[in-house]
Amino acid sequence: MDAAKIADRLRTLGGIARAAQLGAPRSALARAADRGAIERVRKGVYALGAHPDVRDAAAHGGELACAAALRVHGVWVLEEIPTLHVWLGPDGRSHPHPSCACIVHRDAGASAFGVVSIVQALVQSAACLGAESFFAAFESAWRLGLIDRADRAQVRRSLPARFRWLVDLARPDADSGLESLLRLRLRLLGIALDCQVLIRGVGVVDFLVDGRLIIEVDGRLNHDGVSLRHKDLVRDAEAAAQGYETLRFDYALVVHDWPRVQRAIRATLSRMRIASPQ
Ligand SMILES: [Zn+2]
Ligand SMILES: [Zn+2]
Structure with a gap:
């Protein structure tokens, strides 16, 4: 069996296989590996085009x-x-x-x-x-x-x-993993919230607490430039005009600085509840 045939067989097996599955003599496999047509992963196991972690x-x-x-x-x-x-x-x-x-x-x-x-x-x-x-x-x-x-x-x-x-x-509509984390943590703190709420003039916000506190989590690794930042500011301005408070958190805050996030949410909620009890 030549190297090209061995490579084809390896591909049909999903890109990684034992020598025995390839149906070729050891010497042919060794030659194919020497020529770079397939890769020897370890003794008796060969790969081709497999994801590096799978290999x-x-x-x-x-x-x-x-x-x-x-x-x-x-x-x-x-x-x-x-x-x-x-x-x-x-x-x-x-x-x-x-x-x-x-x-x-x-x-x-x-x-x-x-x-x-x-x-x-x-x-x-x-x-x-x-x-x-x-x-x-x-x-x-x-x-x-x-x-x-x-x-x-x-x-x-x-x-x-x-x-x-x-x-x-669990729900199927969390926009990012951060949103999932935030919802789970607030739930454990006994803070009830609505998710993915449409507010007229503002758009869909990630979370709404007490009908007045908007919480947004930014799951993007880098903020995608000036235009999105501007969009966020417009949303915040419109929300403020309608009497909402907005808090925004990113990956670093949610994952590495949770106590600060928790304090921010708690303080904002108690201030709002004192200002206008429900
Ligand atoms: Zn290991
Ligand atoms: Zn594990």
């Missing part, structure tokens, strides 16, 4: 999992330092990985190569990253249309019981 997971002996899998699926993930999460299955052999900072998952099932399903990745992420990260990822996956009703039910069933209420609280 790294295969080098570890398993599938890309948890937060790393969610990222490849396009889901919003709260993980400050993107880490390689690998699913090896309960008995899978772990290959040596000195000075590697990966996280190995050992949940049930037969792992192979590739990327775990979104359902499995979400379930893995709950115990691995915690309630908030799971919640934000779950809402992001739902919003992106990556999990249907059956998938959501399966995630709920498969989660440890202490996380199931998060599935019941």
